[in-house]
Amino acid sequence: MSKKTGAKNTKNKAKHARLMAQKKNKVAKEKASRKEKLKALQEKINQASVSKIN
Secondary structure, eight states, X not given: OOOOOSOTTHHHXXXXXXXXXXXXXXXXXXXXXXXXXXXXXXXXXXXXXXXHHO
């Protein structure tokens, strides 16, 4: 005989969905941050090369 309980795995599914959303947001933030750092570094390098030419 099966047990008469509520919905199966709803707490775990909700927790998993929340954790996966956190992970997705973290990765997106890191990616954007890395892109900004690279952009700033590239601008700095371009400024240095322009000043060497002049």
